[in-house]
Amino acid sequence: GAVVSQHPSRVICKSGTSVKIECRSLDFQATTMFWYRQFPKQSLMLMATSNEGSKATYEQGVEKDKFLINHASLTLSTLTVTSAHPEDSSFYICSARAGRDTEAFFGQGTRLTVV
Amino acid sequence: SQELEQSPQSLIVQEGKNLTINCTSSKTLYGLYWYKQKYGEGLIFLMMLQKGGEEKSHEKITAKLDEKKQQSSLHITASQPSHAGIYLCGAPDYFSGGSNYKLTFGKGTLLTVNP
Numbered sequence: 001g002a003v004v005s006q007h008p009s010r011v012i013c014k015s016g017t018s019v020k021i022e023c024r025s026l027d028f029q030a031t032t033m034f035w036y037r038q039f040p041k042q043s044l045m046l047m048a049t050s051n052e053g054s055k056a057t058y059e060q061g062v063e064k065d066k067f068l069i070n071h072a073s074l075t076l077s078t079l080t081v082t083s084a085h086p087e088d089s090s091f092y093i094c095s096a097r098a099g100r101d102t103e104a105f106f107g108q109g110t111r112l113t114v115v
Numbered sequence: 116s117q118e119l120e121q122s123p124q125s126l127i128v129q130e131g132k133n134l135t136i137n138c139t140s141s142k143t144l145y146g147l148y149w150y151k152q153k154y155g156e157g158l159i160f161l162m163m164l165q166k167g168g169e170e171k172s173h174e175k176i177t178a179k180l181d182e183k184k185q186q187s188s189l190h191i192t193a194s195q196p197s198h199a200g201i202y203l204c205g206a207p208d209y210f211s212g213g214s215n216y217k218l219t220f221g222k223g224t225l226l227t228v229n230p
Contacts, residue, residue: 104205
């Protein structure tokens with residue numbers, strides 16, 4: 001299947017700092033990318049959906065000023081956790097899809113720990 | 116919005132046994148994805164189903180979308196320890212508005228295969 005690369009796989013940061021997570025589709029153009037958060041032993045919680053060149057659509061309850069999403073090209077989307085706090089510690093996963101009715105492929109995930 | 120319910124929530128089988136995981140939707144499915152996840156890792160795409168009655172197989176895993184397109188089943192034949200993990204069904208949500216058809220996921224089924 002197609003490859004979606006997410007980086008970094010793990011990051012530890014101090015409370016109050018910002019962290020950027022990258023999601024790249026390596027062998028296809030992703031018109032839509034999704035960002036999820038996953039809590040231990042729970043399913044994926046969709047945070048936001050982004051289309052290349054336009055503003056992301058955030059799910060209810062997700063602070064758009066805290067979780068900045070940029071989808072500047074058809075192969076790259078970034079999630080920046082601003083002013084991170086310990087409660088932001090979680091597993092973040094991105095997904096990329098070429099078209100509306102095509103498969104969605106996932107990155108390897110990023111384990112964020114805020115200390 | 117569309118909701119997906121998976122059953123069972125967890126499953127323990129002896130190596131070599133067959134098993135089935137079900138995914139039931141609250142609304143008509145216009146596409147259904149099956150993924151496998153190891154805890155703390157990204158999702159591995161298994162199969163995508165779109166047509167009512169469609170059935171796909173990959174190695175010892177078979178998935179089917181029923182004729183009414185509201186339920187899908189994933190069947191593993193002669194299970195092996197390598198099949199262990201969390202199985203998630205996901206579907207594009209055509210009912211929440213917008214054009215992105217965000218993906219909704221079930222809560223997952225944790226499969227343990229004992230040697």
